[in-house]
Amino acid sequence: MQDKTSIHGAWTSRWIFILAATGSAVGLGNIWKFPYITGENGGGAFVLVYLCCILLVGVPIMMAEVLIGRRGRQSPINAMKSVALEAGRPQYWSLVGWTGVLAGFMIFSFYSVVAGWVLFYIAGMGVGDFIAIGSADAGSVFNDLLGDPQTLIIWHSIFVMMVMLVIVGGVKKGLENAVKFLMPALFFLLLVMLGYSSQTEGFAAGWDFLFHYDPSELSWDSVLVALGHSFFTLSLGMGAIMAYGSYMPKKTSIGGAVIWIAIMDTLVALIAGLVIFPIVFSNGMDPGAGPGLMFVTLPVAFGQMPGGQIFGFVFFLLVGIAAWTSAISLMEPAAAWLVEKFNWHRIPACIVLGLIVWGMGIAALGSFNFISDVKLLGFNVFDFLDFMTANIMLPLGGLFIAIFAGWIITRNIVANELAISSPLLFNAWYIALRFIAPIGVSVIFVLNLIEKLK
Ligand code: TRP
Numbered sequence: 001m002q003d004k005t006s007i008h009g010a011w012t013s014r015w016i017f018i019l020a021a022t023g024s025a026v027g028l029g030n031i032w033k034f035p036y037i038t039g040e041n042g043g044g045a046f047v048l049v050y051l052c053c054i055l056l057v058g059v060p061i062m063m064a065e066v067l068i069g070r071r072g073r074q075s076p077i078n079a080m081k082s083v084a085l086e087a088g089r090p091q092y093w094s095l096v097g098w099t100g101v102l103a104g105f106m107i108f109s110f111y112s113v114v115a116g117w118v119l120f121y122i123a124g125m126g127v128g129d130f131i132a133i134g135s136a137d138a139g140s141v142f143n144d145l146l147g148d149p150q151t152l153i154i155w156h157s158i159f160v161m162m163v164m165l166v167i168v169g170g171v172k173k174g175l176e177n178a179v180k181f182l183m184p185a186l187f188f189l190l191l192v193m194l195g196y197s198s199q200t201e202g203f204a205a206g207w208d209f210l211f212h213y214d215p216s217e218l219s220w221d222s223v224l225v226a227l228g229h230s231f232f233t234l235s236l237g238m239g240a241i242m243a244y245g246s247y248m249p250k251k252t253s254i255g256g257a258v259i260w261i262a263i264m265d266t267l268v269a270l271i272a273g274l275v276i277f278p279i280v281f282s283n284g285m286d287p288g289a290g291p292g293l294m295f296v297t298l299p300v301a302f303g304q305m306p307g308g309q310i311f312g313f314v315f316f317l318l319v320g321i322a323a324w325t326s327a328i329s330l331m332e333p334a335a336a337w338l339v340e341k342f343n344w345h346r347i348p349a350c351i352v353l354g355l356i357v358w359g360m361g362i363a364a365l366g367s368f369n370f371i372s373d374v375k376l377l378g379f380n381v382f383d384f385l386d387f388m389t390a391n392i393m394l395p396l397g398g399l400f401i402a403i404f405a406g407w408i409i410t411r412n413i414v415a416n417e418l419a420i421s422s423p424l425l426f427n428a429w430y431i432a433l434r435f436i437a438p439i440g441v442s443v444i445f446v447l448n449l450i451e452k453l454k
Pocket residue numbers: 024025026027028029030107231232233234235236237238240326327329330394
């Protein structure tokens with residue numbers, strides 16, 4: 001049991017695991033969503049609550065996912081099953097892995113559509129389509145894109161292929177090579193952008209917008225947003241991190257690695273804010289533009305600034321890389337399971353998965369045009385997928401993972417896998433996992449539902 005390895009291979013080193021998991025965590029959630037929800041929820045006070053959520057709920061649950069994955073050494077579905085059986089518990093705990101795979105498909109389908117927009121903007125920036133564009137024109141570029149299924153399908157298809165090309169290579173030749181190259185590129189591009197934004201006249205205003213501390217702007221609702229986002233941004237609740245954990249070297253400390261991942265994910269989110277807001281303020285634009293911030297406001301800002309074509313291109317390239325390394329982790333659990341279950345090569349597994357998510361993505365992108373009148377629970381298909389996953393499936397998945405690691409399997413198994421030498425630290429983690437995280441997640445889950453459905 002101790003020295004079991006995954007049939008899919010293993011990361012070469014501890015740092016590769018950290019890079020891969022950071023690649024999963026750092027995505028559209030950090031660069032697009034975090035800056036704008038921070039702006040809307042009181043800046044500094046919100047950031048503080050968000051940091052508490054990451055530390056008290058995110059980090060403990062992430063450690064649980066990694067330890068289950070490494071103990072089981074299989075795809076989330078089979079890892080949950082084998083760890084449950086090892087602890088003498090019913091194998092039905094694999095259901096948590098199943099809902100995770102389903103959530104992965106659902107997130108992928110809308111994620112790929114947004115990533116497709118990003119690819120469209122990389123190309124557009126590259127050929128100079130946005131030079132000196134006004135806000136009305138930038139708005140119509142985005143709306144025309146949404147209304148044009150053919151163009152959307154082309155970019156969505158390209159993104160699906162990019163992701164499957166990496167997964168087909170397997171853990172070492174595919175995932176490891178991709179993150180080894182893409183993550184340093186991402187950090188480098190982010191620093192280039194930060195260097196640029198720090199020279200703009202709006203930098204002080206951007207800094208202030210993110211970090212001014214005004215607790216009066218913080219509402220109970222903001223706390224919910226912070227909790228929910230800490231979940232999404234760390235890729236928790238569906239087994240992505242569990243799958244990556246199953247390829248982790250045995251001797252590596254799980255707690256240490258997870259702290260690094262959480263720190264890097266948080267830093268990228270904060271730096272993304274420090275890139276976006278100064279550019280927005282320097283151009284006298286509205287920071288609270290919401291979803292349009294990245295696709296309408298920023299292109300206008302880039303269009304007006306000297307060298308904006310190059311920086312705009314670099315910026316969207318950065319977002320594209322972040323989305324790419326995240327999307328890989330959404331499909332790896334399902335790919336690993338197909339290989340384990342049917343003894344398939346990765347090629348047919350990726351073709352099957354690629355076709356499924358490609359079809360689901362077309363339904364998601366159709367929400368903006370040819371099936372815009374199709375409603376599920378009052379949402380269009382795109383918003384339905386977003387709502388069901390972020391507000392229901394991920395919190396529930398995280399809750400069950402916390403319960404499983406905290407209450408169902410034995411303390412022996414978790415203590416042995418984590419190998420934390422300080423009893424104080426171990427107990428702090430165990431209390432967070434058994435009490436704070438499940439109670440916190442249940443509260444967000446219920447309040448979110450009441451909020452959304454009323
Ligand atoms: N964390 C990614 C982001 O912030 C999204 C993501 C990737 C994700 N894999 C996940 C979210 C698994 C939940 C579960 O954009």
